[in-house]
Amino acid sequence: MPLAATAPPILSLRELSKRFGQTLAVDRLSLDVPRGSLFGLLGPNGAGKTTTLSMATGLLRPDAGTAVVDGADVWADPPVAKARMGVLPDGVRLFDRLTGAELLRYHGLLRGMPEADVTGRAGELLAALGLAEAASTLVIDYSAGMRKKIGLACALIHAPRLLLLDEPFEAVDPVSGETIREILRGFVASGGTVVLSSHVMELVESLCDRVAIIAQGRMLAAGTLDEVRQGQPLQRRFLDLVGTQALDAGSLSWLRSS
Numbered sequence: 001m002p003l004a005a006t007a008p009p010i011l012s013l014r015e016l017s018k019r020f021g022q023t024l025a026v027d028r029l030s031l032d033v034p035r036g037s038l039f040g041l042l043g044p045n046g047a048g049k050t051t052t053l054s055m056a057t058g059l060l061r062p063d064a065g066t067a068v069v070d071g072a073d074v075w076a077d078p079p080v081a082k083a084r085m086g087v088l089p090d091g092v093r094l095f096d097r098l099t100g101a102e103l104l105r106y107h108g109l110l111r112g113m114p115e116a117d118v119t120g121r122a123g124e125l126l127a128a129l130g131l132a133e134a135a136s137t138l139v140i141d142y143s144a145g146m147r148k149k150i151g152l153a154c155a156l157i158h159a160p161r162l163l164l165l166d167e168p169f170e171a172v173d174p175v176s177g178e179t180i181r182e183i184l185r186g187f188v189a190s191g192g193t194v195v196l197s198s199h200v201m202e203l204v205e206s207l208c209d210r211v212a213i214i215a216q217g218r219m220l221a222a223g224t225l226d227e228v229r230q231g232q233p234l235q236r237r238f239l240d241l242v243g244t245q246a247l248d249a250g251s252l253s254w255l256r257s258s
């Protein structure tokens with residue numbers, strides 16, 4: 001029996017809920033992520049993906065429910081839980097008055113890494129992600145894709161066993177996208193676990209072995225790729241579960257009249 005089938009999940013969310021005023025962003029959402037999986041979290045805009053990941057990573061306090069990382073409760077024991085994960089938050093809120101190299105160094109030292117390791121790994125990460133030439137550039141002057149990549153490097157530098165990545169491929173060019181896919185596959189092959197959110201079905205279908213589809217804060221389906229797809233392309237299954245929004249007849253007619 002594979003390890004993932006017998007070991008406890010590396011991430012376990014139980015009945016997580018979060019309300020913003022009138023909006024119930026996440027509604028009693030439960031999810032288990034087995035060790036060694038490359039897990040895709042899918043959902044339309046506003047589904048609650050970022051809110052869920054923020055609660056799972058200790059960035060946003062849930063109204064109710066629990067998040068447990070490798071046995072450590074994220075909200076009862078944050079230092080232990082946070083040490084076990086690498087996080088790429090939504091929008092990548094970074095200290096952007098630092099250079100790329102300084103930001104990576106800051107993250108490594110903050111994680112308690114020895115100075116020499118930080119320097120060595122920072123150089124390797126910058127090179128692998130095509131940021132070596134921008135190492136001395138202030139992050140505020142980075143493009144959106146470069147910010148995503150430096151954010152990913154910061155999440156990786158302490159070699160966590162669990163990566164939680166909010167839209168890691170957003171704004172990233174195809175060459176860097178392939179590098180990131182390679183890094184994530186290698187990470188999982190060596191025993192790591194990745195949870196990523198995305199809108200891009202083809203990417204999730206080709207990269208992830210497990211997926212969950214959420215909409216309006218609720219879990220609609222979760223399991224292996226094949227269990228969720230049920231013999232259909234993921235895109236079709238996603239649209240069936242989430243529902244399509246047909247344009248009313250005559251809607252946007254002004255756009256078609258010249």
Ligand SMILES: Nc1ncnc2c1ncn2[C@@H]1O[C@H](COP(=O)(O)OP(=O)(O)OP(=O)(O)O)[C@@H](O)[C@H]1O
Binds near residue numbers: 050
């Ligand atoms: N800080 C906030 N204040 C008020 N409402 C919020 C806040 N953050 C999220 N929301 C609302 O909660 C819901 C879920 O948002 P969330 O950002 O989690 O969705 P998402 O699935 O990540 O969307 P997207 O794919 O567009 O990034 C949305 O209705 C959003 O407007």
